[in-house]
Structures are given as structure tokens and as C-alpha cells.
Amino acid sequence: MKLGYFPGCSLHSTAKEFDLSLKAVAGPLDVELEEIHDWSCCGSSSAHATDHLLSIALAARNLSLAEQQGLSQVMAPCAACFSRLATARHEMAHDEEQAELVRPMLARPFKNAVEVQNVVALLQGLAGRIKAKATPLTGLKVACYYGCLLVRPPEVAQFDDPEDPTSMEQVVAATGATAVRWSRRLDCCGAGFSLSRVGSVVRLGRAILEDAKASGAQAVVVACPMCHSNLDLRQSAMEARRASLGLPILFLTQLVGLALKLDPASLGLERHFVSAVGVMRALAAPAPQQLPATRG
Amino acid sequence: MSLAIGPGQRLEDSVSDGSSHPDSSLAGDLRRATGLNVAACYQCGKCSAGCPMAAEMPLKPHQMLRLAQLDLRDELLSDPSPWLCLTCETCTARCPNEVDPARLIDGLREIVFKSGSAVAPLRLRAFHKAFLRQIRRHGRVFEVGLIVDYKRRTGALFDDVLSAPAVFRRGKLALSPSNIEGRDEVRRIFEACGQAAARKEVHS
Numbered sequence: 001m002k003l004g005y006f007p008g009c010s011l012h013s014t015a016k017e018f019d020l021s022l023k024a025v026a027g028p029l030d031v032e033l034e035e036i037h038d039w040s041c042c043g044s045s046s047a048h049a050t051d052h053l054l055s056i057a058l059a060a061r062n063l064s065l066a067e068q069q070g071l072s073q074v075m076a077p078c079a080a081c082f083s084r085l086a087t088a089r090h091e092m093a094h095d096e097e098q099a100e101l102v103r104p105m106l107a108r109p110f111k112n113a114v115e116v117q118n119v120v121a122l123l124q125g126l127a128g129r130i131k132a133k134a135t136p137l138t139g140l141k142v143a144c145y146y147g148c149l150l151v152r153p154p155e156v157a158q159f160d161d162p163e164d165p166t167s168m169e170q171v172v173a174a175t176g177a178t179a180v181r182w183s184r185r186l187d188c189c190g191a192g193f194s195l196s197r198v199g200s201v202v203r204l205g206r207a208i209l210e211d212a213k214a215s216g217a218q219a220v221v222v223a224c225p226m227c228h229s230n231l232d233l234r235q236s237a238m239e240a241r242r243a244s245l246g247l248p249i250l251f252l253t254q255l256v257g258l259a260l261k262l263d264p265a266s267l268g269l270e271r272h273f274v275s276a277v278g279v280m281r282a283l284a285a286p287a288p289q290q291l292p293a294t295r296g
Numbered sequence: 297m298s299l300a301i302g303p304g305q306r307l308e309d310s311v312s313d314g315s316s317h318p319d320s321s322l323a324g325d326l327r328r329a330t331g332l333n334v335a336a337c338y339q340c341g342k343c344s345a346g347c348p349m350a351a352e353m354p355l356k357p358h359q360m361l362r363l364a365q366l367d368l369r370d371e372l373l374s375d376p377s378p379w380l381c382l383t384c385e386t387c388t389a390r391c392p393n394e395v396d397p398a399r400l401i402d403g404l405r406e407i408v409f410k411s412g413s414a415v416a417p418l419r420l421r422a423f424h425k426a427f428l429r430q431i432r433r434h435g436r437v438f439e440v441g442l443i444v445d446y447k448r449r450t451g452a453l454f455d456d457v458l459s460a461p462a463v464f465r466r467g468k469l470a471l472s473p474s475n476i477e478g479r480d481e482v483r484r485i486f487e488a489c490g491q492a493a494a495r496k497e498v499h500s
């Protein structure tokens with residue numbers, strides 16, 4: 001299966017391990033990823049919070065590049081990129097007035113013929129293949145965290161049930177791990193304020209992780225680089241003067257990679273701030289060499 | 297501030313009726329910015345009930361929409377609340393009348409941002425500006441450049457962990473920007489959007 005690949009800025013920097021682990025599992029699962037040549041930033045929240053037209057045009061440029069490359073589907077692993085690309089596709093199809101403004105801004109013909117997919121939908125579709133190839137991660141309990149943009153707004157995301165999704169749990173089931181039941185899996189972690197309002201981020205993230213912990217999870221599984229960096233990097237701040245959380249935050253692709261018995265280093269597992277050593281121990285797998293978390 | 301309708305003031309007086317004559321009310325501006333009708337909100341409050349930031353907002357989401365309906369422009373646009381919205385879309389997914397509060401709040405920010413008014417909280421505005429500048433320059437976001445620019449705009453010593461050596465050691469921040477080939481194309485998109493916004497101003 002050949003799929004257009006839109007990595008987005010985060011997967012080239014703070015979430016490098018999402019990119020690494022996605023590419024590591026693609027081979028064994030027979031997925032060929034073809035990167036969109038010369039892709040540009042989707043515009044993220046800064047574009048749509050300040051100029052809606054810009055947010056659509058920036059995202060549409062990438063869809064037009066994919067089209068030019070002959071791709072019929074583009075997968076954007078970052079939930080925010082996915083949301084921006086899916087919104088552009090949706091609005092270019094449903095808002096003709098705006099589409100007329102955007103089309104001349106693109107340097108090439110644009111038919112809006114490329115479908116946009118997220119990584120959870122991709123892996124859900126491959127659950128059978130994952131299960132067939134997996135060495136089950138028996139005994140590992142994880143909390144599936146969806147956050148906002150994978151499922152909302154529903155008419156844009158067009159993916160799973162916006163209030164009671166199950167797709168991540170289906171992928172987890174295919175790996176042989178157990179998905180715990182918990183209530184905060186759709187709450188917002190505040191990632192949009194990661195630089196500008198850290199206090200809110202810590203408050204929201206703490207509520208999410210405390211709930212995951214109380215539900216018996218040994219790790220939290222995510223599919224969004226911003227959720228990841230928030231919940232991983234800021235976890236020590238969430239723990240300040242409170243009970244320790246100690247919850248490793250894994251990308252869904254990393255969990256699948258573990259089930260496929262891929263080398264933890266190829267999945268970037270040592271890059272996290274909250275060590276995944278406990279998870280590896282629960283699986284009786286060799287632990288990765290953890291990088292020091294201290295601020296040197 | 298009371299959000300009730302004052303004596304002698306009928307709801308219809310303050311709420312735009314959706315007809316096409318040019319409408320200088322805030323509801324009219326919002327319609328032009330978002331295509332949405334703020335009058336459709338019947339104040340059930342469900343949006344605020346599920347909002348993760350409601351606890352920190354002086355005006356809850358349904359109250360913001362109420363002020364817009366009543367055309368209390370200055371009260372609403374000078375309030376920090378629209379800037380505290382994370383665009384998590386929970387309200388939009390749950391609104392029983394498909395009002396799309398998240399998009400309307402985006403519209404409020406857009407109106408403030410374009411007016412160049414200083415009410416937008418400095419740190420949030422600085423972040424958006426610094427972020428867009430990265431895209432305009434490189435086509436992609438170069439985090440180190442973003443952090444430096446953000447610091448410069450806010451004067452704030454940059455909070456913390458993101459610039460720590462432990463982040464670099466994990467290879468999480470690139471040391472140089474990756475410039476795309478289509479930088480001119482991206483710059484033209486910015487320019488065209490700026491011009492479209494200016495035209496909209498003139499026509500409204």
C-alpha cells in the first residue's frame with residue numbers, strides 16, 4: 001500500500017521518535033510512505049487563530065503538492081496537521097466563495113482530490129496484520145489518549161465516534177496489550193499553550209495523567225506530537241508537590257513496534273523524558289539506555 | 297456585568313437577523329469572518345460545561361456569544377477570554393444547535409488581531425506572530441528560531457525546559473532551519489491573504 005506522507009514540523013524535531021517509529025513499523029506492515037516533496041508547515045493553530053484564510057491556503061498548498069505527485073491519500077501523523085489538512089479539504093469542498101480566493105494562491109492546479117488520513121485510522125485498518133505478526137504484549141496496561149483533534153470537529157475529522165471512540169483501543173488489542181477504561185481520554189491537554197501559558201498546561205495535563213494512573217495504566221498511548229511533548233516533558237512539573245505519576249507516554253506506533261519486536265532504539269524509545277524502562281521490564285524486554293533527564 | 301437583556305431592549309434589537317444588508321454589528325463582523333450566525337446560540341451553556349479553560353475564563357464560552365449577540369463589542373473584545381480558548385473543539389462537537397462556538401471564538405480573535413488592538417495577551421500574540429514568521433521565512437517552523445523570536449517579543453526569559461540541554465541531547469531540536477524550495481510560493485500566500493483581508497475591510 002502506497003501512501004502520501006506529510007510529516008509536519010514536529011516530526012522533524014520534538015517528535016522525531018514518532019517519525020522514526022512510524023517508518024520502522026511501515027516496512028513490516030507493508031506500507032510504503034512517500035513523503036510530499038517540499039511540503040510546508042500546515043499553519044497550525046497560529047494561522048487559524050489569526051487569519052482563517054491563511055490557515056486554509058497554507059494547508060491547501062500541501063494538498064496541491066500531493067495531488068501533483070499523483071497521490072490519492074495523504075497520511076498526517078500529527079493530529080494538528082491532520083486536522084488542518086482535513087479542514088482545508090473540507091472547506092475547499094464546501095465553501096466555494098473561499099475556495100475561489102484560495103485557488104489562485106496555489107502555484108498549481110488543484111482539484112481537491114486527495115484524501116487525508118491520520119495514523120490511528122491507518123493502524124486500525126492494519127489491525128489484522130499487526131495481530132498476525134505481533135508477539136503479544138501480554139500484561140501491559142495502557143491508557144489510550146485521543147485528545148482533541150483526532151476526533152473533533154467530527155464533520156472534519158470524519159473519524160470514529162467523537163464522544164466514544166474505539167479505534168486506538170482496537171490497535172492496542174491487536175498488540176496484545178490491555179487498554180484500561182478511563183474517562184479523560186478525550187480531554188484537551190492544553191498543548192496550544194505549551195509556550196505561552198504553562199500553568200494551564202500543567203493543570204490540564206495533571207488531571208489527565210492522574211486519571212490514567214488511577215485507572216491502573218502503566219503507560220499512556222498517544223498519536224499527537226503536541227500531546228506527547230506536553231505530557232512527557234511537563235510531567236515533572238505536574239508532579240511538583242504531589243504524588244509521582246511516572247507514566248511513560250508512548251506513541252501508538254512505538255507500541256506497535258514493540259509488539260513487532262523491533263529494536264527499541266529504532267523506535268526512539270530512549271528519547272522520552274519519562275523513562276520507558278518500567279514498560280520494558282513489564283514486558284521482560286531489554287530496556288533501552290535512557291538519556292539523562294537532568295538539565296545539564 | 298449582567299448578561300440579561302436590559303429593560304426596553306428586545307432580543308431582536310440586538311441580534312442580527314441574518315439578512316444581507318451590510319451589518320456593522322459584531323454579529324455582522326463575525327458572520328463575515330466565519331460565515332456563522334451567532335444569533336443561533338440559545339444559551340444552553342453546554343459549551344461552557346465541557347470547556348477545559350472555562351475555569352480560567354472571565355467570560356465563559358456561552359457568555360462570550362451572549363455579549364456578541366448583544367453587540368457589546370468593547371466589553372467582549374477587550375476581554376482576555378477569547379484568547380484563553382485552546383480550540384479543542386469540545387464545545388463545537390457538543391453544541392446541540394450547531395453554533396460552532398470554537399470557530400466563532402476564532403473569529404473574535406481574528407477581528408481583534410487584525411484591528412492591531414493591544415488587548416490580545418502579549419505572550420499569546422507574540423507566540424502566534426513568531427510562529428507565522430517562521431513559516432513565512434523558511435516554509436517550515438524552526439523551533440530554535442521560534443523560541444528566540446518569542447523571547448525577543450515578550451522580553452520574558454524563556455520559561456524553561458524547551459531550551460534545556462536535555463532537549464537538545466535527545467535530538468529534539470534541529471540546530472538549523474530547513475528552508476523549503478517553495479519559500480516564494482509560501483510568501484505569496486501570506487501576501488495574498490493580507491490583501492484579501494484588506495479588501496474585506498474596505499468592503500465592510
Ligand code: SF4
Nearest residue numbers: 337339340341343391
Ligand atoms: S452549546 Fe451551543 S447553543 Fe448552547 S450555549 Fe453553547 S453555543 Fe449556545
Ligand code: SF4
Nearest residue numbers: 347381382384385387
Ligand atoms: S474550543 Fe475553546 S471554548 Fe470551546 S471547549 Fe475548547 S477551549 Fe473551550
